[in-house]
Amino acid sequence: MPVNKWWRHDPNERYWLEITNREDIGTNLLAPQVNDRGEAYWSYALVREVRPGDLVLHWDKNHGPGVVGYSHVRGEAFASTITWQSRGTYGRQRSASGPEAAWEAPLSGYRRLKHPVTQARLREIESNIQALRDHLADVVEGPLYFPFALSATRPLRAAQGYLTKLPRALVEELPELLELRQTATSEPHEPEAPDLSPSSSAKLVKSSSYGRQRDAKRRQAVERYAMDLVLDHYRSLGYEAEDVGDHSPWDITLRRDGREVHVEVKGSTTTREAIDLTEGEVRHAEGVPTLLIVIDQIELASNLRCHGGRWRTWADWAPRREELVATAYRYPLPQEGHHGRPSA
Numbered sequence: 001m002p003v004n005k006w007w008r009h010d011p012n013e014r015y016w017l018e019i020t021n022r023e024d025i026g027t028n029l030l031a032p033q034v035n036d037r038g039e040a041y042w043s044y045a046l047v048r049e050v051r052p053g054d055l056v057l058h059w060d061k062n063h064g065p066g067v068v069g070y071s072h073v074r075g076e077a078f079a080s081t082i083t084w085q086s087r088g089t090y091g092r093q094r095s096a097s098g099p100e101a102a103w104e105a106p107l108s109g110y111r112r113l114k115h116p117v118t119q120a121r122l123r124e125i126e127s128n129i130q131a132l133r134d135h136l137a138d139v140v141e142g143p144l145y146f147p148f149a150l151s152a153t154r155p156l157r158a159a160q161g162y163l164t165k166l167p168r169a170l171v172e173e174l175p176e177l178l179e180l181r182q183t184a185t186s187e188p189h190e191p192e193a194p195d196l197s198p199s200s201s202a203k204l205v206k207s208s209s210y211g212r213q214r215d216a217k218r219r220q221a222v223e224r225y226a227m228d229l230v231l232d233h234y235r236s237l238g239y240e241a242e243d244v245g246d247h248s249p250w251d252i253t254l255r256r257d258g259r260e261v262h263v264e265v266k267g268s269t270t271t272r273e274a275i276d277l278t279e280g281e282v283r284h285a286e287g288v289p290t291l292l293i294v295i296d297q298i299e300l301a302s303n304l305r306c307h308g309g310r311w312r313t314w315a316d317w318a319p320r321r322e323e324l325v326a327t328a329y330r331y332p333l334p335q336e337g338h339h340g341r342p343s344a
Contacts, residue, residue, distance in 0.1 A: 003049055012184075014054045015055050016054060016057070016165060018162065019161060019164065023062075026058065026071040026107055030047070032103075033100075043159075047077050047103040047104070047105050055073075058071070058110075061158070065119050072325045073105055075106040077103055078103075078104055079103065082101075083099050117176050129150065218300065218304065221300065223265075229295060230251075230265050241254055249278070250262040251264055263292075264290055270297070293311065293314075
């Protein structure tokens with residue numbers, strides 16, 4: 001039976017859950033092309049459906065159990081081989097197999113979650129997960145490949161399978177996965193919560209009230225505020241601080257006592273566990289020692305005035321290529337394109 005690709009029309013549905021007891025988590029996705037009965041199996045076939053840039057969460061049966069980390073897919077799936085004995089009923093009926101046909105997808109950038117999402121944690125919100133699954137079943141025709149088994153007789157547990165489709169709505173349900181959501185986003189978007197404190201004299205901006213031009217002004221205000229904070233801070237410490245962002249792949253050059261330091265600055269109104277980088281910023285930090293400063297949780301008023309913010313710094317920062325996740329592509333246009341307006 002062909003895979004029901006219910007997620008294919010939503011570019012934000014980029015999440016998968018590997019359910020495994022392997023020790024080399026984050027190396028790849030690897031599953032036989034058929035099950036022990038020689039039949040195609042949906043959970044193995046899903047390995048062929050992942051795409052470069054997708055995020056794979058890892059459910060570790062040995063430690064938890066629960067979601068312990070995530071990786072990103074760095075290449076298309078391909079035909080491979082595997083020496084494997086499955087752990088289910090049929091796997092116990094035979095000894096370990098020799099090399100057999102498999103599907104493989106390469107992974108990269110494995111990161112452990114700061115706060116693993118344990119099975120016990122998921123059971124605390126089981127009713128929410130049940131409602132989410134039921135809603136999805138109402139709007140999707142065909143199998144969901146849902147990552148968790150839910151029933152009236154047993155508490156939540158991982159599904160019987162290897163790879164499952166993790167719905168975006170479930171990722172958004174869990175605060176522990178904020179880093180993952182920010183890593184997956186293809187267009188930076190920073191929704192602003194209103195300030196409900198009695199002392200607030202300025203009405204904070206809601207992102208829904210902005211069009212594209214207003215969003216650009218909002219981003220510029222936040223970026224300018226973060227830059228000015230860093231410039232003022234280092235000038236107060238006796239550094240010569242120069243804003244070079246308009247003509248260099250880094251933002252600020254610091255000089256003192258004959259020493260020069262390059263600084264990359266990122267500002268945000270939200271809590272940031274992932275940031276956006278350009279290829280120029282990455283290449284520069286790979287070759288020149290760079291100080292990364294992220295100022296997040298900046299408060300932005302309706303008049304585009306900023307205040308506050310949380311500082312974090314990384315000295316001698318150099319991003320590792322295997323941890324970078326593609327969120328956009330540049331496509332060279334084919335030469336054979338038709339010139340002029342299309343005919344009816």
